[in-house]
Amino acid sequence: MNVASVLLWGFVATMVLTMVMSLSQGLGLSRMGIPFLLGTMFTPDRGRARVIGFMMHFMNGWIFALVYVLAFESWGRATIWLGAGIGLVHALFVLGAAMPILPGMHPRMATEERGPEPTRQLQPPGFFALNYGRRTPVATILAHLAYGAVLGAFYQIAAG
Amino acid sequence: MRATPAAAAAGTSIPTAYPPIADYAVIGDTRTAALVSRDGSLDWLCLPRFDSPSVFAALLDRGRGGHFSIRPTGSFEVERRYVGASNVLETTFRTGTGVMRLRDLMPVTSEEEKRRELWPNHQVLRVVDCTEGEVEVVIVCDPRPDYGARIPAIVDRGRFGFQFGSRAGALRLHTEVPLRQRSGTPGLGGRLTLRAGERRHLSLTFNLEEPAVIPPFGEAAEGKIRQSLAWWQRWAERCTYQGPYRDEVIRSALALKLMNYAPSGAILAAPTTSLPEKVGGARNWDYRYCWVRDASLTLRALMDLGYEAEGASFLSWLVDATRLTAPQIKVMYDLYGETRVPERELDHLEGYAASRPVRIGNAAGDQLQLDTYGEVVDAAFQFVLRGGALDRDTGRLLVGLGKTACTRWREPDEGIWERRGEARHHTHSRVLCWVALDRLIRLHEGGHLKAPVQKFARERDAIRTEVEARGFNEDLGSYVSVLDGDQVDASLLLLSLYGYADDGEARMVGTCERIYERLGTGPLLHRYVEADGLPPGEGAFGIAGFWGVEARARQGDVARATADFERLCACANDVGLFSEEIDPGTGACLGNFPQAFTHVGLIGAALTLAAASA
Numbered sequence: 001m002n003v004a005s006v007l008l009w010g011f012v013a014t015m016v017l018t019m020v021m022s023l024s025q026g027l028g029l030s031r032m033g034i035p036f037l038l039g040t041m042f043t044p045d046r047g048r049a050r051v052i053g054f055m056m057h058f059m060n061g062w063i064f065a066l067v068y069v070l071a072f073e074s075w076g077r078a079t080i081w082l083g084a085g086i087g088l089v090h091a092l093f094v095l096g097a098a099m100p101i102l103p104g105m106h107p108r109m110a111t112e113e114r115g116p117e118p119t120r121q122l123q124p125p126g127f128f129a130l131n132y133g134r135r136t137p138v139a140t141i142l143a144h145l146a147y148g149a150v151l152g153a154f155y156q157i158a159a160g
Numbered sequence: 161m162r163a164t165p166a167a168a169a170a171g172t173s174i175p176t177a178y179p180p181i182a183d184y185a186v187i188g189d190t191r192t193a194a195l196v197s198r199d200g201s202l203d204w205l206c207l208p209r210f211d212s213p214s215v216f217a218a219l220l221d222r223g224r225g226g227h228f229s230i231r232p233t234g235s236f237e238v239e240r241r242y243v244g245a246s247n248v249l250e251t252t253f254r255t256g257t258g259v260m261r262l263r264d265l266m267p268v269t270s271e272e273e274k275r276r277e278l279w280p281n282h283q284v285l286r287v288v289d290c291t292e293g294e295v296e297v298v299i300v301c302d303p304r305p306d307y308g309a310r311i312p313a314i315v316d317r318g319r320f321g322f323q324f325g326s327r328a329g330a331l332r333l334h335t336e337v338p339l340r341q342r343s344g345t346p347g348l349g350g351r352l353t354l355r356a357g358e359r360r361h362l363s364l365t366f367n368l369e370e371p372a373v374i375p376p377f378g379e380a381a382e383g384k385i386r387q388s389l390a391w392w393q394r395w396a397e398r399c400t401y402q403g404p405y406r407d408e409v410i411r412s413a414l415a416l417k418l419m420n421y422a423p424s425g426a427i428l429a430a431p432t433t434s435l436p437e438k439v440g441g442a443r444n445w446d447y448r449y450c451w452v453r454d455a456s457l458t459l460r461a462l463m464d465l466g467y468e469a470e471g472a473s474f475l476s477w478l479v480d481a482t483r484l485t486a487p488q489i490k491v492m493y494d495l496y497g498e499t500r501v502p503e504r505e506l507d508h509l510e511g512y513a514a515s516r517p518v519r520i521g522n523a524a525g526d527q528l529q530l531d532t533y534g535e536v537v538d539a540a541f542q543f544v545l546r547g548g549a550l551d552r553d554t555g556r557l558l559v560g561l562g563k564t565a566c567t568r569w570r571e572p573d574e575g576i577w578e579r580r581g582e583a584r585h586h587t588h589s590r591v592l593c594w595v596a597l598d599r600l601i602r603l604h605e606g607g608h609l610k611a612p613v614q615k616f617a618r619e620r621d622a623i624r625t626e627v628e629a630r631g632f633n634e635d636l637g638s639y640v641s642v643l644d645g646d647q648v649d650a651s652l653l654l655l656s657l658y659g660y661a662d663d664g665e666a667r668m669v670g671t672c673e674r675i676y677e678r679l680g681t682g683p684l685l686h687r688y689v690e691a692d693g694l695p696p697g698e699g700a701f702g703i704a705g706f707w708g709v710e711a712r713a714r715q716g717d718v719a720r721a722t723a724d725f726e727r728l729c730a731c732a733n734d735v736g737l738f739s740e741e742i743d744p745g746t747g748a749c750l751g752n753f754p755q756a757f758t759h760v761g762l763i764g765a766a767l768t769l770a771a772a773s774a
Contacts, residue, residue, distance in 0.1 A: 028484045031497070046551050112208075112368075113281060115190035115422025116268045116391070118473035123424045123480065123496060131424070131496040133484055 002158040006069050007062065013150040014061025017143045024139035032125070032132040032140070040108050040122060061147075064090065068151045073158065083152020084145045091144035095137055099125040178222065178513040181435055181749040182733035185240065185249050187284070188418040189266040193431040194284060195219060195753070196264050198238045200251055201229035207328060207366045208281055210421060210431050211448040211494060211501075215303045215324075215331060215366075220434055220518050221509040226304030226347075228364065230288055232260050233296045233351070242735055245396030245410050246389050247418055249735070258293025260354065262286065267384040268391050280365040280373040281329065285384060287361050288337075290354035297354055299362070301333050302347025307506050307520065311346045320374055321363075322348060330372040335362040400466030403770030408729050411736035412759035413465055416458070419756045420470060421495045425477030426450045427458055428495070430740065430752035436515035437698040437741050437751045444515050446522045447740070447752040449492045449501060450481070453531065453576055454757050456538040456658075461763040463546045475543050478536060479554050487560035489532040491578065492525050499525055527574040528583060531651075533565040534592030534599075538658065541599035544608055555609030562600040562611060566619045569593035575641075576651045577687050585643040587631035588651040591660045594623040598659075624660075637670035641688065648674050649688035650704035653711050663714040672711050681744035683708065683724035684731070699741030699750040702731075706761030713765075713772040721772070725765055738762070 024030045036046070038060075039053025068086050072078035103111040103124045110119040112126065129136040184195040184203070192212070195204035203218040203225070217225030232255045240251040248265040264286050267279075288297060305312055305326050312325040321334030333339075337360050339350040354360065361377045375384065395417065396410050403409075420427045430447035437443035455478055463471040481497030482489050490499040505517035537558055544550060550558070569590060572583035597620035604611040630643040639661075641649040652671050656663045663669075679686045684700035685708055705728045713721035731742045733749060738758035740751030 028486075031480065031483055046553065110423045112423050113191075113274070113279070114271065116395070116417065116420075117271050118420065118422060118469045119425060123477075126496070134498055134500065 001066075001069055001073055002156050005154075005156045006065050009151055009154045010062045010065030010069075011058065012154070013065060013147045014058050016150050017061070017147040018057065020143035020146050021139060024135070024143075028133075030129075030133040030136040030139045032129055032136050037102075037106075037122070041106050044108060064147075065151055068148060069155055072152070072155055076157065078152050078155045078157055080149045080153045083148035083150070083155075085148065086152075087144040087146070087148025088141065090148065091141040094144070095128045095140055099129045100127065181512075181739055181751075181753050182737075184219075184753060185242075185733075185735045185737065186415065186418055186431065186754055187247055187249050187264050187266050188431070189268050189282060190418060190420055190422040192266075192282060193418055194264075194266065195432065196249060196251070198240065198251065199229070199236075200231040200253070200262050201227050202264070202284065202286075203227050204432060205284070206431075206448070207326075207331070208368060209495060210419075210428055212328060213306045214308070215305050215326065217304065217308045217509065219432065220506075220512050221308055224304060224308040224509065226302050226308055228284075228286075228301045228303070230262055230286055230297060230299050230362070233298050236260075240735060242411070242414070243389060244393055245414065246392035247414055248385065248389055248392065252291075253295070255293075255295055258295040258354075258356065259291045260295040260297060261289045261291050263289075263385065265385065265388050267388045269384075269387040270391065273387060278373045280367050280375060282366040283375060283384075284364040285361065285381060286363075287359065287381070287385065288354065289359045290356050292356055294353055294355045296351060297337075298349070298351050299335075299337055299339060300342075300347055300349045301339065301362075301364070302342075302345075303331060304346070305331075307518075308509055309506075314341055314348065316341075326366075328366075328368075330365075330367040330370055332365050332367075332372060332374065333362065334365065334374055334377075336360040336377055337362060398466055401464075401767065401770075403766065404773070405725070405729070405766045405769075408732075408736060409465070409763055409766045412738075412762045413461075413467070415737055415754050415759045416461070416756055416763075417467075417470070419754075420474070422473075424480075424496050425470075425473035425475075426481070426493070426495045426497075427454070427474055427756055429454065429757060430755045432752045433520055434515070434518040435512055435739070435750075435752045438515075439513050439750070440515055441698075442515075442517065443698055443751075444511060444517065444519055445524075445752070446501075446503070446520050447755070449494050449522055449525075450477075451492045451757075452478070452482075452489055452535055453491070453529065454760065455535045456542060457764060458756065458760050459539045460542050461760045461767075463542065464767050465763065468546070468548075471543060471546070472548060475539055475548070478539060479557060482536060482561075483557065486557050487564040489536060489561065489564075490525055491527050491529045491532060492522060501525055523580075524574075524578045527578055527580075528571070529575060529578070530565070530568060530571065530573045530589040531576050531586075531592035533561050534595035534658070537561055537596040537599045541603060544603060544606070550603070550608050555603075558600060558603070559609060559611045562596055562616055565593045565596045566615060569619065569623055577649065586651075587627060587639055587641060587643060588649075588654065590623055590627050590631060590643070591655055591658065594620055594627070594660055595658045597623070627660075632667055636674055637666075638674035639667065639671045641690075647688065647690050648678055650675060650679060650685050650701060650707060651687075653704070653707040656711060656714065657707065663711060664716075668711075669715060672708070672715065676708065679704075680708075683727045684742055684744045686744075699743045699748075701741055702738050702755060702758030703761030705742075706758070706765040709765040710768040713768045716772075718769065718772045721765075722769060725769060728765075729762070 035053030039049030218227035339348040433446035434444035481493040503521040503523040575586035685704035737754040739749035739753040740755040
């Protein structure tokens with residue numbers, strides 16, 4: 001594995017993913033803010049949550065980059081299309097498997113079974129995170145396609 | 161007590177006549193709700209959410225909609241109540257041979273209690289007791305998912321009950337009563353004779369995934385009833401209001417709570433669709449969404465009764481929902497803040513008492529209603545006044561709304577009453593933009609956010625100048641619906657409620673008089689009387705009468721306001737629920753039911769009367 005390449009392009013890919021999700025929030029396509037979702041697992045303070053979440057988000061970006069890179073190394077090549085393909089699978093996993101269980105893991109997120117006690121916690125994402133806006137799945141998939149494409153395009157397979 | 165015709169009660173077929181809307185009571189678990197009629201028929205239930213397709217919709221089509229009924233055979237008289245300060249419904253049937261009691265609830269408890277045992281996603285628990293003599297009971301359970309479009313396959317799972325085929329999830333009926341699939345007609349049916357002291361449980365459960373959770377009967381079911389009663393009664397006891405008409409206020413608060421979607425904090429307008437504003441007419445709309453128009457008054461009602469958590473949760477939902485469209489605000493949002501709820505007609509349903517079309521979704525979401533800016537900002541302001549705090553994000557969002565109000569307040573819109581057709585320059589819309597800017601200035605002065613106060617003050621003053629010049633008709637001596645117009649509408653009563661005008665000012669006094677003169681039948685007020693492009697004949701608007709009570713009370717006419725309040729309260733049904741509208745001639749409930757906004761009006765009026773009488 002080319003460690004330097006993983007670190008660099010994992011960082012860049014995460015930045016691109018973050019930008020796509022932020023853009024989708026700014027355009028009113030989705031309310032999902034990944035740093036906010038992650039950070040509020042540790043603190044109810046919104047400002048601090050974003051900082052913590054941002055750092056966690058980049059750590060996750062590197063960790064997931066490792067998985068992509070292991071796949072590239074096992075295939076002996078890294079291309080935009082391979083990276084985007086893994087990104088698609090990654091996005092579908094996040095939306096279909098991770099989001100539904102998030103309320104069970106997140107200490108400040110309501111579940112869809114909550115009630116009648118009111119909640120000031122975060123709303124649950126629902127199936128495919130549709131509760132955060134009906135275009136959330138599209139935005140999430142595009143962001144992960146971009147993430148994978150960056151890694152696929154720029155990661156250098158380890159020599160030998 | 162009311163007698164039910166013998167012909168209607170005999171046998172297993174449902175009556176062809178539609179019961180009056182007032183014959184219904186509501187049960188729920190704050191994620192969905194069911195309507196149960198006086199004769200024990202559950203005629204409306206959507207699963208898994210309020211705005212999901214129905215599994216029972218006999219409310220809108222007696223033949224095709226599906227129902228779940230439990231009633232004595234033969235004729236009977238009915239009395240019903242909610243058990244104490246709860247949303248557990250108790251219906252007592254007196255027959256010639258005995259007395260039967262039916263309790264209906266959707267069990268609820270605390271989040272902590274829920275973590276101790278498995279609960280199904282939703283449950284309707286129906287408990288039948290014979291308390292005197294003996295009663296022959298007939299039961300029919302005939303769900304028709306997807307708004308009556310499907311007749312589900314029924315699988316008998318033996319001691320695990322009956323499973324109904326449903327695309328949305330696992331719908332099961334588990335009973336202590338032997339039921340069989342009916343021959344010739346869909347659904348399950350059965351009869352039994354209960355004797356004094358005997359009890360039977362029936363449980364309809366819905367689970368989003370398998371394996372399904374099937375709650376046991378016996379002591380476990382009785383425990384669910386006790387838990388639910390205890391939860392509701394503890395919740396009601398948190399109400400800080402100790403003034404007159406407390407029972408009516410508590411019932412309204414309980415009804416409002418049932419329409420609060422707990423996972424997101426949203427409060428919907430009503431849990432039903434297409435109950436007609438005029439029986440047999442076309443004014444049939446889907447109210448299973450959240451109207452921003454209701455925001456400020458709803459928040460005030462909740463928080464002034466001591467329900468800060470619900471108020472904070474609702475504001476949190478409101479801010480979150482409007483984020484997707486900010487700095488514009490849409491008229492309505494769904495339970496999770498989605499704005500696109502396309503309207504379509506369900507041609508296969510005949511409609512309540514042939515009131516067609518039946519509609520799902522709502523096209524009002526596409527309208528422009530500039531008053532929404534004031535309602536959202538005022539909701540946040542009221543929250544802060546009552547001790548709440550705004551975070552920076554919310555502050556920025558609100559300021560963004562204020563900037564939009566500055567640029568758009570001169571535009572025509574559809575107004576608070578959502579009249580479909582040409583947009584007009586509504587006085588109420590102008591005033592609510594004034595409210596938005598006024599509140600933002602005051603929030604800035606209180607250090608709760610940072611706003612461009614000079615710009616906001618300039619625009620606020622410009623609005624007032626225009627409203628006072630063109631929104632007031634000197635000949636009428638009244639504010640008017642539309643600038644330079646000569647008609648009034650009930651929303652003008654809100655000019656003083658929002659603090660734009662003083663109740664004692666001649667202009668407001670004149671407005672109040674003109675409204676009662678042109679729109680009133682006793683204490684009941686119509687929204688407006690102008691043609692609106694739809695066939696005429698809608699009823700009086702429930703909350704408008706309560707706005708009138710508030711206006712009169714604040715003007716000092718407490719005796720008349722009190723008398724009006726009592727007459728309005730008498731328009732509720734026998735369990736204290738209000739619909740959207742009231743027929744001024746007959747007092748009949750019209751429109752979707754129960755209507756959150758009408759109950760908000762009752763709460764507001766009671767609070768104002770208490771303050772005025774103090």
